[in-house]
Amino acid sequence: MEKPVSKDPAPRKSRKGATPTVRDVARLAGVAPMSVSRALNNPDSVSPDILQRVREVVDQIGYVPNLLAGGLASKKSRMVAAVVPTISGSVFLEMVQALTDALAARGYQLMLGQAGYENSREDALLEAIIGRRPDGVVLTGIMRSEQGRRRLLASGIPVVETWDLTDSPIDMLVGFSHEKIGKAVAEYLVRRGRRKIATISANDERAVRRNRQFADAVLALRPELGMDRAAVPTCIVPAPTTLGSGRTGLRELLAHDPAIDAVFCSSDMMAQGVLLEALALGIEVPRQLAVVGLGDQAFSRDLLPPLTTVRIDGTAIGTTAAQLIIDRAEGKPVEELVRDVGFIIVERGST
């Protein structure tokens, strides 16, 4: 004769010290594990009675659901990966902050990856990201490597490229046109009567396109300069840009042509360096030299003189990217896959 099955069929005795699971909660609340899951994830789908009992037990034993297990079962990890070139001193911080906040508000967590500016680690990074099956990936800039595009595409993970525009996004896109910025700043400076206009910029691909358009626009408006882009001096510095690179950049430009009367910098921090170097050299800003930055960082309005700069709404980019990914994850149809958040030239004392 078989031993009768006991009422409590020896559930792996919940050893003291082990992290509690749904089953522990279920047992203590006298319900099925599935009801615990429902009470926690979808309180409306469960009777008030069960809901309350489950909540009591959860509070009492300090149960925290294992989201790895949940993610495996439901194929939703509630994580979003963000890739930035580097986090340090970067213009992307505002976006990352907005992203983190917007995601957290909806129960999503951010995974941060640094790709480095030479894309050295990009491949390993993509593997680390895809392997964690995030509900979305936010890329800073456009994914250039064909290999990377294919892997992301194949993974089926929603992707938001940012901080740039392109005709062929992998998936979704929230950005602005670097070409238009180049053109707009050039026109602005020429309109303000500047004649010898230069740029200091990082050696990245976006800056190159911005500069090309910048130079072309200057040349178009100042036919006397001829057709050669070399008439618009450009100082290239390694990314990431720093205050120091702004200082040395200005010195190099002036050594090349002392008559320069306007500089467009590829970051506010670098523009600040230009302001400082001008001060050190006794060059008056804006009378002798106009300075324009890029990014409108918090400090820019408090500089001496306050910095004219191109405002990029990093918060809008981050918030929008989060929204797009969450909509996708929740099955809502996404209307416009490409959003241009534009930019504004904020005019201040440095021009």
Add this chain to the structure above:
Amino acid sequence: MEKPVSKDPAPRKSRKGATPTVRDVARLAGVAPMSVSRALNNPDSVSPDILQRVREVVDQIGYVPNLLAGGLASKKSRMVAAVVPTISGSVFLEMVQALTDALAARGYQLMLGQAGYENSREDALLEAIIGRRPDGVVLTGIMRSEQGRRRLLASGIPVVETWDLTDSPIDMLVGFSHEKIGKAVAEYLVRRGRRKIATISANDERAVRRNRQFADAVLALRPELGMDRAAVPTCIVPAPTTLGSGRTGLRELLAHDPAIDAVFCSSDMMAQGVLLEALALGIEVPRQLAVVGLGDQAFSRDLLPPLTTVRIDGTAIGTTAAQLIIDRAEGKPVEELVRDVGFIIVERGST
């Protein structure tokens, strides 16, 4: 009579378009799933033949292991969570960068959480973190809330508190003494002959302790000031500190006492604001006013004058924290649970 079991017992036909799994790889390589797992995670434990066949299949079909599943089975998520008050304009960036890099080099990924300065979201954040079963948590600062300490402790996750020291860490600790910084800077300024010494600082708990020690040290060295800490004017500004708060801070201090001849700021960015405001007011630095910052950010050496500041080695903190957590995760015994990375006063032109 039963149908004979076929040799290939109908493995859930790998529908085209579905993400491949270990089983797909195993089938195509003609080995057991376990061997695939070993080939990928521990190549030495498998014959060269199998290793090669597995690698070929992996490359060919673009298999990326599901780390959620792996983490669930192995109880190692290869993720580390970091909590910072806020990422923007922050002195913690260097640490976060070093952390990300050091972790990535060992195959770990960083999860970033922003707690906010008012600890408003701390609770939800902790839940989101613990639920993902990271292999470690790096906290910026000491966890003050008893509730938070208990939850972390109960979770059994290795914790590294940073950027501070305490006698009762939750687990591990990599930091330095804010009290000692306050004392050291005070002594430094007094030794340089400064008489009217003030501070501008954020309203956070660490700054308060630093300031108290700072004021006490000043009073001890300058008995003529009496015993009242009010003799060391302090301007409190809301966190996070900005260049703008440095500018207004200096104005407020001077309004209170025009004779102030030294200011200790709780961040380099704020110290920069002080330099700028001094320039605007025609106050000579360092002749009339000495300025000391905190953090030794990249830009500080390039300021005008270069900023004297307290160097905190964020890179060392991040790298050490990563090391401690990885050691723990891999079962290595951790020798010293508490590491004091110290600080250095970097003397430059502003004093």
Add this chain to the structure above:
DNA sequence: TTGAAAGCGCTAACAG
């Protein structure tokens, strides 16, 4: 509304 069964994709543990 609630519950039971059956995995999600991987790896620990043990056998061969």
Add this chain to the structure above:
DNA sequence: CTGTTAGCGCTTTCAA
């Protein structure tokens, strides 16, 4: 060295 078995802790699916 290689394979088999049995879960990890949760949720999907289906039946009650």
